[in-house]
Amino acid sequence: MSENARHAAFWRFLDGAWDAQENSIIAEVPVSLTVNAEVWITFMCTPLQLEALAVGFLYNEGFIQSSGDIADVRVCENGTNIDVWTSIPVKKPAHWQRTSGCTGGVSSPNPQNPGAARRSEEGPILTPQAVLAGMEQLAVSQSLYRESRGVHCSALSDGQSLRLLSEDIGRHNTVDKLTGQYLLQKETFTPTLVLTTGRISSEMLRKSARLGALAVASRTSPTTLSIEMAEDMGLTLIGYVRGNRFNVYTHPERLCGLPCFSLADSVSSEQPSN
Numbered sequence: 001m002s003e004n005a006r007h008a009a010f011w012r013f014l015d016g017a018w019d020a021q022e023n024s025i026i027a028e029v030p031v032s033l034t035v036n037a038e039v040w041i042t043f044m045c046t047p048l049q050l051e052a053l054a055v056g057f058l059y060n061e062g063f064i065q066s067s068g069d070i071a072d073v074r075v076c077e078n079g080t081n082i083d084v085w086t087s088i089p090v091k092k093p094a095h096w097q098r099t100s101g102c103t104g105g106v107s108s109p110n111p112q113n114p115g116a117a118r119r120s121e122e123g124p125i126l127t128p129q130a131v132l133a134g135m136e137q138l139a140v141s142q143s144l145y146r147e148s149r150g151v152h153c154s155a156l157s158d159g160q161s162l163r164l165l166s167e168d169i170g171r172h173n174t175v176d177k178l179t180g181q182y183l184l185q186k187e188t189f190t191p192t193l194v195l196t197t198g199r200i201s202s203e204m205l206r207k208s209a210r211l212g213a214l215a216v217a218s219r220t221s222p223t224t225l226s227i228e229m230a231e232d233m234g235l236t237l238i239g240y241v242r243g244n245r246f247n248v249y250t251h252p253e254r255l256c257g258l259p260c261f262s263l264a265d266s267v268s269s270e271q272p273s274n
Contacts, residue, residue, distance in 0.1 A: 003027065004048050004167075005148035024148040028169050032081040033057070040092050046144070046151060046168045050075045052180025053168075054082040059179050060207045063090045067183040124256040126159055126193065126236070128246075131217055131255075135241040137162050138195050152198045154178055156211070159192035171198025175207040182211065193217060200226045200237065209233050215254060217241050222249055 008025040011018055029047050033040045033054050045053060051073045058064045064086060071085040134157050142153045144167040154174035156164040164187070166177035174196065182191065193215045194208040200222040206229070208216045216230070217238035230237035230250040237249040252258045 004046050004144055026144070026148040026150040026169055029079070031079065033084065034081055035063075035084050035090060035092065036086060038092060041096060043170075043173065045170060045173050047079050048144075048168075049166055049177045049181065050079070050082050052166070052177045052184060053173060054084050054180065055183055056176035056178065056180030058084065058086075058090075059183060060176055060210045062210075064088070067186065070183075073184075124258075125254050126215060127256045130157075130159060131193070131238060131241060131246060132244060134162060134193060134195050135217065135219060135246075138165075138197070141165050142167060142197075152196065154194060154196040154198070156182065156191055156213070157193040157195060158189040162195070163187065163189055171196060172201075172203055172207065174198070175204060175211070179207065179211045195241075199223065200239065202226050202229055205229050205233075205235065205237070209235055215251075217246065 004027050005024040006027055007022055009020065009022045012021045027046055028044060031043045031045055031047060031050060031053075033043060035058070043053065043057075055064075055067070055070055055073055058070075059066075064070065069086055069088050071087045073082065073084045075082050134155070138153060138155045141155070141162065142151070145151050145153060151167050151169055152171040152174050153165065153167045154171070154177075155162040155166075156178045164178050164181045164185075166174045166181065168174045168177060175194065178194070181187075191212045194211065194213045195217050196204065197219050198204065199220050200216055200218045202223065202225045205216060205222075205226040213235070215236035215238060219241055220239065222230070222237055222239050227237060227249050229235075234251060236251040236254045239247045239249060248255060248258070
């Protein structure tokens with residue numbers, strides 16, 4: 001049993017009868033982020049990859065621009081606080097904006113230099129098979145999910161295979177952890193595709209774009225705002241990646257094998273005539 005999941009006893013009702021059970025339940029803990037000796041926020045999170053969570057959050061919110069802006073990062077012995085010291089001046093926001101993230105995520109109201117997806121004029125960079133295989137690999141790589149369920153997982157791919165993986169109770173935390181890993185490990189591959197088990201909300205999309213990904217794919221749905229943002233930012237947005245199928249909502253030109261005619265013309269041609 002890892003520290004990220006704990007035993008819990010419960011009563012189970014099954015086929016008309018009750019019985020006592022015990023199972024692993026995912027850990028949810030408050031962990032404070034202290035920046036240059038000032039407490040900023042408290043994450044509600046799964047207590048793993050905490051250094052990456054802190055650094056990724058600061059980068060995705062635009063407070064730092066590279067790993068070189070971090071002088072030191074460490075988790076206190078009892079695991080309840082992450083201390084970050086920066087080599088540049090950073091200012092704590094006067095207030096935080098609550099997001100749609102699991103467990104009540106927060107973001108700065110106006111992220112500093114949030115960045116945008118890189119635009120590509122090079123044509124297709126992803127095959128449908130790579131998207132499907134990436135989601136399948138994500139599913140089999142979720143060690144914490146297999147232990148306790150109740151946890152989200154995200155991965156960063158170079159377009160061919162998964163390079164980084166993170167798990168957390170909060171889907172937004174998983175992308176911050178991916179970003180932190182990428183910065184702290186000084187990875188040299190080009191981020192291409194973020195895959196996630198969670199819904200693609202606006203903050204998930206923004207964090208993925210800030211990381212430099214060109215495409216975001218989920219086992220479930222995007223939101224209307226994330227579709228609008230993806231179209232504007234040049235991100236390819238993919239939803240409902242399951243089995244041998246998925247939906248492409250924006251910038252399909254990055255997928256190999258799509259027809260040349262427009263989506264609007266194709267949809268309208270399939271509508272029944274009056």
